[in-house]
Amino acid sequence: QVMKLRKLAQQVANCRQCLERSTVLINQAEHILKENDHARFLQTARNVAERVAMATASSQVLIPDINFNDAFENFALDFSREKKLLEGLDYLTAPNPPSVREELCTASHDTITVHWISEDEFSVSSYELQYTIFTGQANFIS
Structure with missing residues (x-):
């Protein structure tokens, strides 16, 4: 019983870290979307877009590494809201050269x-x- 609780506590800690990383990316993206200077926006938005793409592709942000066994089969974490927020971000592309x-x-x-x-x-x-x-x-x- 104690081992199961420790495993669950570790999984909760892992999920909390994933949620914090997701929140940081969302906050950075929201901050950039408020930028009025187009040049600064293009410089920083590309960096955040790459970080979001890498985090989404590697699932290090949206899907924590959880190994449920039969003792925890009724527990589930829902990251659909965070995933929808990240996928809903709209980025501008850099202008083409003349x-x-x-x-x-x-x-x-x-x-x-x-x-x-x-x-x-x-x-x-x-x-x-x-x-x-x-x-x-x-x-x-x-």
Whole structure:
């Protein structure tokens, strides 16, 4: 009888840890969904989305490791609410890179002009352009 109670207590502790990990992920996701800065949102949302996907795939969050035997067959834990909350999170994808219109681009000794179009549904206010100057001996990246 004492061994059965110890096993049950260990299973309850394991379930509590799984629930705490699930709650942390849900709280992080809810916090990110309130983010107004699009760049910061995209940076952090991807990380949380990967953590949720890994946790769900490995079942380390949603389904605790419980070995019921005939003595505990009437006990069951319901994680359907937590699973529904995690599955219901909606993540935005990062915007696509722009398409450079090479026929409109120009270059002179000290100036370049780059034209691009973006057919993405997200409004992107700016892009960062990096270029390399090949000198033969050393390359300068700006």
